[in-house]
Amino acid sequence: xxxxxxxxxxAGQMTLTSSIINxxxxxxxxxxxxxxxxxxxxxxxxxxxxxxxIAGLVKGGKTDVTHTWIAGAGKWEFxxxxxxxxxxxxxxxxxxxxxxxxxxxxxxxASGTPKLELATPxxxxxxxGTGKLRAGAMTISEKxxxxxxxxxxxxxxxxxxxxxxxxxxxxxxxxxxxxxxGAERNMIYKWNGDAGKxxxxxxxxxxxxxxxSVSVExx
Numbered sequence: 001x002x003x004x005x006x007x008x009x010x011a012g013q014m015t016l017t018s019s020i021i022n023x024x025x026x027x028x029x030x031x032x033x034x035x036x037x038x039x040x041x042x043x044x045x046x047x048x049x050x051x052x053x054i055a056g057l058v059k060g061g062k063t064d065v066t067h068t069w070i071a072g073a074g075k076w077e078f079x080x081x082x083x084x085x086x087x088x089x090x091x092x093x094x095x096x097x098x099x100x101x102x103x104x105x106x107x108x109x110a111s112g113t114p115k116l117e118l119a120t121p122x123x124x125x126x127x128x129g130t131g132k133l134r135a136g137a138m139t140i141s142e143k144x145x146x147x148x149x150x151x152x153x154x155x156x157x158x159x160x161x162x163x164x165x166x167x168x169x170x171x172x173x174x175x176x177x178x179x180x181x182g183a184e185r186n187m188i189y190k191w192n193g194d195a196g197k198x199x200x201x202x203x204x205x206x207x208x209x210x211x212x213s214v215s216v217e218x219x
Contacts, residue, residue, distance in 0.1 A: 008095040014071045015186075018080045018089060019064050022057040030055045030172070034081045035067055040093055041075040051175035055191045068186040073098045112150025112181065116204045118211035119143040121159070123200065125193065125218075132217045138193040142202045142211065144176075145184040152179050155206050157187055162199040165213060171200075193218045 016035065034051050038044045050067050057063060065080065071094075079091040125138035140159065146152055154177045160168045174187045201213040 005095070007093060008097065009071070010099045011071055011073045011096050012099065013068060015066060015068045016078060017064055017066045019062055020054065020057065020080075020082050021062045022059055024059065026059050027057045031057075031083050033065065033083065035065070035078065036081055037076055037078050039074060040077045046079070047177075049177055050185075050187075052187070052189065053172055053174070055172070055189075063190050066186065066188050068184070070180070070183045071096050113148050114146050114150045114152035114179070114181070114206060115148030116152065116155060116179075116206050116209065117145045117147045118157075118202050118204060118209065119145075120212040121200050121202055121214050123214060123216045128219050131215075132219055133193065135193055135195050135218050138191060138218075140189050140191070140200060142174075142187045142189075143184055144179070144187065144202075144204065146179045146181055149181050151181065152206060154178065155204055158203045158205070159189060160201050160203065160210075162213075163196065165199040165215065168199075168201070195219055 020033070030053050032051060032053050035049045036046045037049050038046045052065065054063055073096050075093070075095050077091045077093050080089040119142065122141040123133065123138060124141070126134035126136060128134045142157060142159070144157060157174045157176065159171045159174070161171045162168045172189060174189065176185060176187065179185060195218050197215065197217050199213050199215045201211050203210040
């Protein structure tokens, strides 16, 4: 934060957090949401960035949306479009400056090849002992890193679950746009977990590789 200037940061890893609060009746169905950005210096158009889904939300309920990325220099605006475009948040403006003494890398080669590496999913919730969580609100976080030498323009992360660690079922897909070489992104999904022994893993649709699996007992 140079010179304590408001909403001014140096380029690098940043985290954007927004909250969705249900001020109406219960929402029982899964609904889609989108984080959008635009180039404020050029008064650019809003561009879809990261799409995610929320598996319903009770009246008065709240869920936090968190996204981590490597930010480049420029003047940018961000906003959250919730419930398939029915609700749009106020936008936030950021000025991102190049880090002093750091030379910007050259543009990615058009002939490069992207390669997505998926970390083991992280499950969080109310602890109930070693390797156990209480049934109820939980979060699954998946970090994806482009370890290739080319930019991936768009990709999809599919979360899968299993009750035995052998037979897997598709669960929810998370869409994302553009990930430069060396960049990483945290994709977070929230849901209400039922009692049982559960296994989770994530797969990507570029080369169909998957993360290691993780298991948790929900009581």
